[in-house]
Amino acid sequence: MxxxxxxxxxxxxxxxxxxxxxxxxxxxxxxxxxxxxxxxxxxxxxxxxxxxxxxxxxxxxxxxxxxxxxxxxxxxxxxxxxxxxxxxxxxxxxxxxxxxxxxxxxxxxxxxxxxxxxxxxxxxxxxxxxxxxxxxxxxxxxxxxxxxxxxxxxxxxxxxxxxxxxxxxxxxxxxxxxxxxxxxxxxxxxxxxxxxxxxxxxxxxxxxxxxxxxxxxxxxxxxxxxxxxxxxxxxxxKNAIRLRQQLTWQFNGHLRKKGFSGSVKVDYSTETLSLEVQMPQDVSNSAVRDTRALSGGERSYSTLSFALALHEMTEAQFHAMDEFDVFMDAISRKISLDTVVDFAVLQGSQWILITPHDIFSVKAGPFVRKQQMSAPRP
Structure with missing residues (x-):
């Protein structure tokens, strides 16, 4: 469809x-x-x-x-x-x-x-x-x-x-x-x-x-x-196979917003799940199967894409993410914030995002509210 x-x-x-x-x-x-x-x-x-x-x-x-x-x-x-x-x-x-x-x-x-x-x-x-x-x-x-x-x-x-x-x-x-x-x-x-x-x-x-x-x-x-x-x-x-394909498509779709590509390997017999991520700058055209081989920002964005793919397949009214952009640079943080905010507005559910960084790039709207807490020390 x-x-x-x-x-x-x-x-x-x-x-x-x-x-x-x-x-x-x-x-x-x-x-x-x-x-x-x-x-x-x-x-x-x-x-x-x-x-x-x-x-x-x-x-x-x-x-x-x-x-x-x-x-x-x-x-x-x-x-x-x-x-x-x-x-x-x-x-x-x-x-x-x-x-x-x-x-x-x-x-x-x-x-x-x-x-x-x-x-x-x-x-x-x-x-x-x-x-x-x-x-x-x-x-x-x-x-x-x-x-x-x-x-x-x-x-x-x-x-x-x-x-x-x-x-x-x-x-x-x-x-x-x-x-x-x-x-x-x-x-x-x-x-x-x-x-x-x-x-x-x-x-x-x-x-x-x-x-x-x-x-x-x-x-x-x-x-x-x-x-x-x-x-x-x-x-x-058959439904399990379709859900596995849907998870891979959604994960790859979120990665594509930053120029990455990847897939999710799910083995129901051994109850294991693995991620494969392909970087655009990798000339060897080989997929990374261990996320520890990625940099901090790449690993954070890959994890965020996987979490969003799972959220899209579940029906929960409340979602919370704490400091998901700590290890990202400014460009990756902006892309991640825009991705999460657009995804939350599209899903129609309530999201609570907590980050120690500045979120000036996120624009407040009828469905988006920003709240900044005061510093713990003057």
Whole structure:
């Protein structure tokens, strides 16, 4: 926009020169008593004035657009900071959810292994023994009834007992059955029932599914935030590059008022800033990168130019500079004072300049006031 503004100013200057040439030509023709087409000249003059007015209107619009763009940049920076803080909170919540999900998955695997272990024990150890015992008891009862009926017909039980009896009695089989039942009850007390293990497994599976849905939702939100963050980061980096270029242009513009030239090198990765100043009398055409190699006045003016470039990029209502022209000669001091005063009047902010030297070259005006303090000693 500054380049377009300069182009418009050059066009306006060219049109003003053409207007001056036309006026001079008209004056010369009137002096030589040569009749000229006055109406045609007035028409060209009016067209030139209209072009000048249009260019001035365009310049005002561009200045207003530049101010609006700066406001949008500040608002975008604020929204970017808020979005970055929100993204940090979501990332922490996602990490907590991932840890809980891993814990639940580990519990589910442990429960499934325990269920399989107990089922295997029941299938391989307890249930076969119980089934065999029940079948044996049932068969023995049947055999006992049949044998008792047949034996009673042949010989009473008392006689068989008196002769020594059989190998095992029904009571002994009852004792064996009781032992097996006690063993089943001990196994049930020591291990959880299958129904409880199944219910616990279903509860853990539901919790895992719920956590997976939460994790998926947080992951989608995180991907969206990451994409938005990358877009904002690119815009922020582009604005940083533009600000660095603007600082260099303004610094070089202030140096040019004294015939110097220079640039500002800003490295955001290492957070460093360096100045380069080129002197007009330097035949080697090499830039000075260390301001300590400059003289006192040159270093003071370079520092002043850098400070003004920074002030132009900030919006502060009050500025103060103390003894900035101490190491300058008379010519450098006058140029510096004029530069600072013109810059302060153009910015419209309040500046306080303190110097021990005479400031007779600065003219008081509606926006400039001078105050001289009395000497500390008579």
């Amino acid at each position: 500054k380049r377009r503004r300069q182009d418009f100013q050059r066009n306006i200057t060219g049109l003003e020169l053409q207007l001056q040439d036309m006026q001079n030509a008209a004056q010369a023709e009137s002096d030589m008593s040569v009749e000229a087409d006055v109406n045609e000249l007035e028409g060209e003059i009016s067209k030139a004035k209209e072009g000048i007015q249009a260019n001035e209107d365009m310049l005002v619009k561009l200045t207003f657009s530049l101010q609006r763009a700066q406001e949008k940049v500040d608002a975008a920076k604020a929204r970017f900071d808020a979005l970055r803080e929100s993204a940090r909170g979501d990332i922490e919540a996602t990490k907590v959810a991932e840890e809980e999900l891993l814990t639940l998955e580990e519990e589910l695997r442990t429960a499934v292994l325990a269920l399989e272990h107990f089922q295997k024990i029941m299938q391989t150890r307890v249930l076969p023994d119980i089934c065999e015992a029940e079948k044996a008891v049932e068969n023995l009862h049947k055999e006992l009834e049949e044998t008792t009926g047949k034996a009673s017909q042949v010989c009473p039980e008392e006689e068989v007992t008196g002769l020594g009896g059989v190998d095992k009695s029904p009571q002994e089989y009852s004792i064996i059955l009781c032992r097996l039942q006690d063993r089943v009850r001990r196994e049930e007390r020591n291990n959880e029932p299958l129904e409880d293990l199944e219910n616990k497994r279903q509860i853990i599976e539901r919790r895992v599914v719920k956590k997976e849905l939460t994790y998926k939702s947080l992951k989608e939100k995180l991907e969206l935030l990451d994409g938005t963050y990358q877009i904002r980061l690119k815009k922020f980096q």
